[in-house]
Amino acid sequence: MTNIEPIPVNQPLLDGNEKKYLLECIETGWISSEGPFVKKFEEQFAARMGRKYGIAVSNGSVALDAAVAALEIQPGDEVILPTFTIISCAAAIARSGAVPVVVDCDPDTWNMDVSQIEDKITAKTKALMVVHIYGLPVDMEPLLALADKYGLQVIEDAAEMHGQTYKGQPCGSFGAISTFSFYPNKHITTGEGGMLLTDDDRLAQRCRSLRNLCFQPQKRFVHEELGWNMRMTNLQAALGVAQLERLDEFVVRKRYIGQRYTELLSDVPGLQLPLPQTGYADNIYWVYGVVLKNEVPFDAEEAMRRLAQLKIGTRPFFWPMHEQPVFRNMGLFDGVSCPVSEKIARRGMYIPSGMALTDEQISQVAKSLKEILT
Template structure:
């Protein structure tokens, strides 16, 4: 079986974990947490990085740090993970959806302005599968209407837009370090910003809103979103090799592209000139004429020893949101198509070249009925 993901540890991961154990620094107060934050901020070129326990709570913390209020609206793509609208809703704010571009699979910037109302407070571009959204039009709307930009860069470690790193362009940004991410701490996340006030709020909310003067006297309700020193130790070791990890991903992306770009029956994610694509995963979209959907295709591939994962199920079709009377009558056809006809093939850091080549052969075999 060729697994969909396997992480890769190239350097000091074991040594740093042993250091945590030898010094008894395993909690969030350990020195690796601060070092991880400093390395990550320096890599992105931002002032502040606040380490948290996972990428989902990073989004929730970002929303809280911006002090969004009940009824405030946040515009985001219909094609994304449920964590994005979930963080908005839990703050009492309202997610407002737009469809995604049919070629890049990122937020369709041409649809955003029509969704802006007097209640809109933020736009959340999600950099999908390792490629940046088209940020210039989004930043222009931010300036025109006075809106926050919340970048979800969970899948875009090291990705760039016209030379600027994803996560460094908005008012605040979030990252995930789940096991399948380019930099991994098993679980874990980061909130980054250049704004001192937003950073101070994020740090306070992350740590139960303890006060420096009197620790157990609370003026606000915070969260326990802390990252442990053990996890941060992994993160530091990973950051020491981040350029090597990105190079592996880009080589995978180039290899998959060269072998699959002319395959009848599938569409690859379009890579735009503005983007440094880091190929977090390599997605494939079935043409409409292929006589099976992504779920049937995944079964065929699995039977031949290739594990895959589906694309995100669209936000507007999530039953949990219909129970909240959200998105019931809304339609986002590109997001719906991606959910039904898209999947990604093995893309882990530990993927061997010979396994990648085998995946491509099997993909073509399963599509032979279309080619015929």
């Protein structure tokens, strides 16, 4: 095995117009957030996702902070979200002084179990934070019906869903505000970066103000409110424009990687593979996750250690929000149990599935995974 090159968990493709657009930024001197690629990226990305407005920011985590602030969620308010997600989601709620309330995930899709939401709604509930996980979207119709029934705002975190649809409608087009991340492992990347999308004029203006320190048009350095500096640079946006040009190609590529893995691993005992589709979407395979079934005598941490010895990169599944020490120390989630999320957090991982992954590497990863399990 010593002669085999390591296979990273992700490697982006940057062989389109990225270099051309970056050189344009350098040659014109437009490298800051004032440059023309920012507006171009905002407009093109919003149009692609079926929204009126795009507000580019420095990463997907701060996009969630801005979304919570723009919707004026207050201390003591409650926001329902999945426990099985990245910490950015619950952190944005907790930092605002609001209370994150979690639901467990579905054991097959790994998305939030929409059937559990209504029981969590109280007089303090102000919003639902939807997070599409790994490759399949949340079942939106019943969730939106609940939001309408109880008068709740919906924040849609579509960070992992570039190019995905729910019943033909783009992910990122639901709710009051949707958010995206452009981290290097996403379908399209700006290195670091994020985006808020909305159809509401007032919310769009508010998000633009919040990302820019709440400068005022007439009295720039007189502040009525505290915002953030979460601006995206022209350099980042130039990457985004180039990557967006290839989104359809990237979606096809990701689906090919996922389908190829499924072909190679479908006969491996002890593995739960991602669902290829549901009644409302085909898997987009942002990452290719696997869950070790109960008959496997070790957990994901041990599987990852064994794969690392074979030079295969991996990442663990998300750790549930209700088990995060930082939140438990804040007095949150006392007595909360979400058994599905707890199980897959310990027995789930994802294997290399970056855009630049070759067929040879896919075969080597599958071979290595079989080797550690048989």
